[in-house]
Amino acid sequence: MGSLEEWSDAMVPSDSSSSIKVFPNLRDLTISDLPKLAVLPDMENLTSLKELEIQECGSLACIRNLNSLASLESLHLYSCPALLDASLDMENLRELIISGCDKLNPSLSNNLEKFTSLERLEIRSHDPGCWPIMVLHRLANLRSLTLGGFSDILDLDHFPWPHSITNLVSLETLRLYGWPKITSLPDQIQHISTLTSLEIWEFEGLEVLPEWMGSLRNLRELWIGDCSNLRQLPSAEAMRHLTNLNELRIYNCPLLAKRCIKGSGAEWPKIAHIPLVVIDFNKV
Template identity: 40%
Template sequence: MPNLVEWKDVAEPITTGMVFPCLEELTINQCKQLTSAPYHFPSLKKLHISEICNSAFENIWSKLTTLTSLDIWDMIELTCLPEQVLQNNASLMSLEIWRCAELVSISSHQNVTSLQSIRIIGCEKLMDLPNALLTLPSLETFEVIWSPNLRSFPSIQGVGSRLRKLGISCGDEVLSTGLQSCTSVSELCIKDCPNLISIPDLCKLHSLIRLEITSCPNLKSIPDLRELHSLIGLRIMNCQKLTRLPEDLHCLTCLKSLEIGGFGEELDAFPSLSSTSLKHLHSSLQTLYLYGWDRLNSLPDDIQCFTAITGLRIHKFDVMETLPEWLGNLSSLQFLSINDCKNLMHLPTAQAMQRLTKLELLRIIECPKLRERCAKGSGAEWSKIAHIPDVDIIV
């Protein structure tokens, strides 16, 4: 309701003294001009607010005491999450704040002992977080992502026994050694850390099943991974000073998904994946995502060894004009996505494409030259892909 300005409270009822006595869930989305709203919500448990004026939001939360879940999205006027929101809602279990561009800080309160999940995503001006947030006794998920101006990440020391999911985005050069104590963490994401040069040893994180290290342009090396035997998903992307892959990938015997790329832009080729020590990955890896950079004009030949993969995504190989003939050897492939390859014109030969007998979905996204050549019925490459059940070409 883009033109809604006022949601009026009704006159005080004579009988009950309140307006919404039973309402438990309230969602307000994309009412950018809404400046006022009722505040009689004595039973409200779940509140989702997106794109409304700060004054209306203040009305709504001013008397809330029963919240268990609070989501705040795209509130451009919000500069600080008021302490009263946490102080007055002792049963709050989940707090999410997404894309609040002016948010600078968040107050904390020890009263919210039930809080299990805190997620703060895409708040670019966020500068400070209190250490007390990570000492909450029930906390299992703590994610601060896409917030590169956070001066320092809250202390992790001593909180590792209960955390299950941890996301880190900050301006630190070196992450806290307390990360080593997070032995119960199953998912770890280190993302958008512009100054980060060092990550502490992760060898004690034996519960880790997913690890992501992305958009850390000054990171020069990846910590030892050899003890992470439970890892099934690994993502290392857009770390421009990396020039090689971790040497201990062969120890990751459970790895099913590997996403790599965006490495040292001075490199003319992808870091090698051909080591004989990676042989077990050739038969166990299921999905592979390759992210290129400007200097690359071809896919790494090493990946033709990964004959068991069922999904392959090729992204940002801008110079490449032709996909290799050996692509047809990936006989288990069910899903192939080609994304943002501006100069790509040629698929492998028709014979190679026909060997991909299990390929069910081909997705071509933002590849202008290939899109034209794959036009249904008329494109020069169409005959190569006409047999694929689902071809999705997106501008």
């Protein structure tokens, strides 16, 4: 692991000719807490770099020559609100996590479909209108997808989701973060037959989980958190269809937790057969 603060002497000032001139064998680089950094130095010499993480760089507007990092497999961008351009066009990238970089989203929308090797994608954004969701169905190798992170001022009453997801044939893990105005989950999820893990967080307007969840026959793990008004699981019949479900975790969902009390809760008969049930960190 490397930190840019530790290597400041190895860099020239961040002008048009700047570059990171040493560490050609570096495999993992973290750049963090540099509020005045506006342009990241060129990194063409980092030919062995596999993982790059950039976080808490509030003035960073541009990352040059990322496409020259042919060996890069993992890119994490956190809390860089001024970032406009990262020159993202890396066919070998396997993992992309972006959170708190809303200005970058339009550029990402135009390039994401080129990431043919992408296996994990996480986008946390306050502006879902800029999400690259319309190209998700082109990411045939995607195994893990996380979407969400909205601000409370949005007037959306539904979760934005692409109409076509037929090519998500490898997706195993789906993690969604909602917001208070949403009262339902995207119906399209029921068609992702490959899902083995589903996490639902911060859907405060959701009261009942949909009946179609019973069609997720390969589901092994179901996590539900911070859904303060959720009180009911799908029907007992739908839950019985989840024959592979062996783990149910419920966190900070007081109404549902009360109804899942072992032996006496109204929802308990629906989940009694599940090998591992955890409610608020307590195994039931």
